[in-house]
Amino acid sequence: MKKRMISGIQSSGTITLGNYIGAIQNFIELQNEYELFVFIADLHSITVPQERKTLQHNIRSLAALYLACGLDPEKVTIFIQSEVPQHTQLSWILECSTYMGELERMTQFKDKSRSQADSNMNASIGVGLFTYPALMAADILLYDATFVPVGEDQKQHLELTRNLAQRFNNKHGDTFIVPEPIIPTAGARIMSLTDPTRKMSKSDPNQKSFISLLDPLPTIAKKIKSAVTDSDGVIAFDPENKPGLSNLLTIYSVLTKRSIADIVLEYTGCGYGKFKGDLADIVVQTIEPIQQRYQTIYNSELLDNVLDAGAQNAQRLANRKLTKVQNKVGLGRKRK
Ligand code: AMP
Ligand code: TRP
Numbered sequence: 001m002k003k004r005m006i007s008g009i010q011s012s013g014t015i016t017l018g019n020y021i022g023a024i025q026n027f028i029e030l031q032n033e034y035e036l037f038v039f040i041a042d043l044h045s046i047t048v049p050q051e052r053k054t055l056q057h058n059i060r061s062l063a064a065l066y067l068a069c070g071l072d073p074e075k076v077t078i079f080i081q082s083e084v085p086q087h088t089q090l091s092w093i094l095e096c097s098t099y100m101g102e103l104e105r106m107t108q109f110k111d112k113s114r115s116q117a118d119s120n121m122n123a124s125i126g127v128g129l130f131t132y133p134a135l136m137a138a139d140i141l142l143y144d145a146t147f148v149p150v151g152e153d154q155k156q157h158l159e160l161t162r163n164l165a166q167r168f169n170n171k172h173g174d175t176f177i178v179p180e181p182i183i184p185t186a187g188a189r190i191m192s193l194t195d196p197t198r199k200m201s202k203s204d205p206n207q208k209s210f211i212s213l214l215d216p217l218p219t220i221a222k223k224i225k226s227a228v229t230d231s232d233g234v235i236a237f238d239p240e241n242k243p244g245l246s247n248l249l250t251i252y253s254v255l256t257k258r259s260i261a262d263i264v265l266e267y268t269g270c271g272y273g274k275f276k277g278d279l280a281d282i283v284v285q286t287i288e289p290i291q292q293r294y295q296t297i298y299n300s301e302l303l304d305n306v307l308d309a310g311a312q313n314a315q316r317l318a319n320r321k322l323t324k325v326q327n328k329v330g331l332g333r334k335r336k
Contacts, residue, residue, distance in 0.1 A: 005030060005182075006037040006145040008081065011058040012045035015065060017211040017283065018190035018200035021254050022151030026184055028070045030149060036076045037143055037314065038066060043081045043088065044136070047129040048116060048203075064303055065213060068293040079310030081139065086318035091131075091138035093325060094164050097171075098134045102160055106133055108153065137161040141176045142318040148179050152188040153199060155181055172328040187254040193227040196243035213287055214294070220287060221280035224248070225273075235267040235275060245272070252279050255286050 007027065009019055027038055040062045045055065059080060066078055081087055103109065109132070113125045128135075136157050140148055141164070148158055158181040165176040192198045192209040200210045211220050229244040237260050239246040252275075253260045267275045297303055326332055 002033070002035045003146045004037070004144055005034040005147045005149060006039070006140055006143050007149050008039040008041040008044070008139060009062060010041045010045045011055065011062045012048070012050065013058060013202035014061060014212040014214045016190075016200050016202045017213070017251065017287075018151070019202070020069065020213060020286075021187040021190050021251065022184065023149065024066070024069050024071075025187075025254070026149045026182070027066075027076070030182075031072060031075045034147065037145070038071060038076055038078050039084075039139070039310075039314070040066075040080045041139070044132060047126060047132050048112065060298060060303070061214070063307055064294055064298040065290070067297050067303065067306070068290045069213075073306040073310070077310045077313045078306055079314045080307060083307070083311040084314045084318050086142055086315065086322045087135065087138050089138075090142055090318075090322055090325060091135040093329060093331075094137050094141075094168075095131050095134040097167055098131075098137075098160075098164060102163070103130055103133060106156060106160070108157070109133075133157045133160050134164070137164045140179050141165055142321045143314075144177045144317075144321070145179050146177055147182045149182040149184075152183055155183065168325075175325060175328060184254075187250055190251060191243060191247040193223055193244075193247075196228060196247050211283065211287075213290055215287075217284050217288060217291075220284055224280040224283055225276045227276065229272055229276075233271060235264055235270065235272070237261075237264060248276065248279055252282060255282050 007023060009015060009023060015024070027036060030036060040059055042055070042059050045058070063078065063080070067073065071078060109130055112129055116125055116129075137160060140158075140161050148154075148161075150158065158179070162178050162180075165178045169175055169178075190200045192200050192204065192206075193211070194206055194209040198204075198209075202210060202212065204210055208223055208226070211223055215223070227244060227248060229248070230242050232242075235245070235249075236242060237246050237249050249260050249263060252258075252263055256263075
């Protein structure tokens with residue numbers, strides 16, 4: 001039997017080249033070997049303020065992009081998180097055995113709550129932003145997933161998921177599979193194009209810092225060509241001292257499946273201009289066919305059918321697990 005795998009992406013903006021390289025590209029490769037579940041984490045995206053119409057569009061858009069990037073609905077269960085209510089139900093149960101201290105240590109919470117507070121001095125940080133990792137644990141544990149393909153930034157959340165699973169199993173007997181992250185060896189952390197010391201993020205207010213999969217192609221080329229590098233003009237991979245150029249070399253390497261050493265050799269003696277120009281072409285060639293498929297899929301009935309079938313399949317499994325958990329905890333009523 002194939003091992004099961006699950007992953008999700010938040011619907012909080014159009015996905016970036018970082019999401020594509022750190023997550024989606026791997027889903028595509030893994031879909032033949034594993035029983036894969038991929039969802040749209042819309043409940044996670046409301047941990048920060050969202051506008052209704054934009055959120056609705058982003059959810060459908062992410063689903064369409066999954067298909068346009070090459071996820072095959074014949075092989076993969078694709079669904080929307082909020083359409084499977086068991087996620088929130090299990091997350092409450094897990095929250096009750098998650099410690100405050102564990103959540104306080106989460107770096108994504110620290111970063112996001114800080115940036116929300118920065119953008120509005122009086123901002124109130126929602127409790128959901130704090131408890132979010134328990135929802136993520138529920139997303140995973142409901143499906144008996146053995147592996148979770150994610151980028152580097154999710155490692156800490158996965159560690160918590162493992163602890164919560166073990167804690168529950170110790171107290172109530174074997175219930176959950178303790179999952180393992182699968183983090184790509186290259187491209188697990190694609191950096192911002194304007195500040196290469198920070199990760200590329202779709203929620204960055206500076207549009208030039210990230211490449212969205214739906215940016216117009218000339219804009220994509222322009223963003224690559226104007227990416228921040230350094231002034232010594234030497235093509236070399238040195239993330240410490242040359243973070244900008246090293247990030248571009250990583251992107252080049254993952255998209256062409258060539259080794260970094262090989263690429264450095266090819267461009268030795270060339271200026272950054274030639275290297276960036278070639279990379280811009282490579283990125284555009286990767287994204288162009290995705291954009292061509294995207295529009296048709298976004299407006300199609302096929303997309304609704306895929307999401308309906310996905311929700312149905314996910315609910316079936318999730319319900320079985322949730323009932324077991326509720327029973328072990330002693331919730332509800334025992335019939336006479
Ligand atoms: P998010 O956009 O935060 O929902 O992330 C969805 C997936 O993309 C997760 O597996 C992340 O680890 C991955 N990801 C997000 N940003 C990057 C990045 N800059 N580089 C590599 N992977 C990323
Ligand atoms: N928290 C993840 C992120 O911000 C998205 C996510 C939510 C996820 N639930 C998940 C990823 C379950 C893997 C498995 O990137």
